[in-house]
Amino acid sequence: MTKSSHPGFPPPVLIADTGALAAFCQRMHGETFIAVDTEFMRERTYWPELCLVQIAGEHEVAVIDAEAEGIDLSALGVLFADPAVTKVFHAARQDIEIFVLRFGAVPRPLFDTQVAAMVAGFGDQVGYDALVSNLTGGMIDKAHRFSDWSVRPLSASQIAYAAADVTYLRDVYVRLSRRLEQDNRLSWVAEEMAILNNPATYRADPETAWERLRPRTTNRRLLYVLKEVAAWREKEAQRVNVPRQRLIKDEALLEIAATVPGDADALTRIRGVTRGFAEGRSGVALLDVLTAARAVPDAGLSVAAPPRDSARPSAALVSLLKVLLAAKSEQHTVAPRLVASSDDIDRLATEDSPDIPGLHGWRREVFGNDALLLKQGRIALGVDGRRVKFIPV
Secondary structure, three states: OOHHHOOOOOOOEEEOOHHHHHHHHHHHOOOOEEEEEEEEEOOOOOOOEEEEEEEEOOOOEEEEEOOOOOOOOHHHHHHHOOOOOEEEEOOOHHHHHHHHHHHOOOOOOEEEHHHHHHHOOOOOOOOHHHHHHHHHOOOOOOOOOOOOOOOOOOOHHHHHHHHHHHHHHHHHHHHHHHHHHHOOOHHHHHHHHHHHOOHHHHOOOHHHHHHHHOOOOOOHHHHHHHHHHHHHHHHHHHHHOOOHHHHOOHHHHHHHHHHOOOOHHHHHOOOOOOHHHHHOHHHHHHHHHHHHHHOOOHHHOOOOOOOOHHHOOOHHHHHHHHHHHHHHHHHHOOOHHHHOOHHHHHHHHHOOOOOOHHHOHHHHHHHHHHHHHHHOOOEEEEEEOOEEEEEEO
């Protein structure tokens, strides 16, 4: 069985005009769920360029050409807002970002099979190929994985490739849902959907852009300048619609925050910054930001320094908590990364009762309660054959 020969489905229909799209969406309003995927390009732009939208209902599948001349996609927005139709994605975040930008809202109700697979015990961020193979026996044809989806006309094999993702996704959803229902874990998945359902998840905040650079310093002025230039880069990348790293790389941004160049000559001494950039509109705007940041007195620096090394958790305690996490995740057949992140473990090691996901809801039952008992010395870890066991103290 290959990706382009999914049994039980007729050949996909390519939709390239508004009338055909409206008619297809009207039929999809009668479904209980639809499988959705996209093909987009983002290598050369800040904003994703939507090329195709693939949708499978119970008996038909369509590949919608989002770049067809004159096509109006508003019928898709209405379908994605229909509360009676569940929208099924795999690894939904980038797809949903596109629809939030296009329609202003997250498709609802939403079901992400990657998240569901982690809840069902398939491991951290299980790949779609592996999930299809495990649950359906199908094989993913990778021939067009790196296609340029903006080039027209599309070949028949490209259309088949794009369509097969959503036809298999229907099967994956049905089988995963059945498994999760049997294990009484559908409510766990519903909790995970809260982050994906929040439109703020998909909107980059320029004011927090500096945090992803993870600067290793306590210098408040450097941190303040970094915050200002990172916010500028985010806004400028959006304005000119180029990837932020193509506009100016992270390493260069960190060096600029450390040296605070005052003119174009000084700016060009930063590795990766060209004369053309430094003297152009973007470079002039960046220098203006640096001038304003330089003028802020120490008392006006609004960025707090990160905690000092003394606040770092004990490496041994972190390791012990990670062993507990792995053992409890194995016991409950759930992906460890879904239960607690590395940052969560660090906070758990240093704080008495941190406000982290691992201490709420189903995660607390699976891991959080025992993690607190371990910290209090009320349980110990041992080995029973090939498994870790938990020993009351």
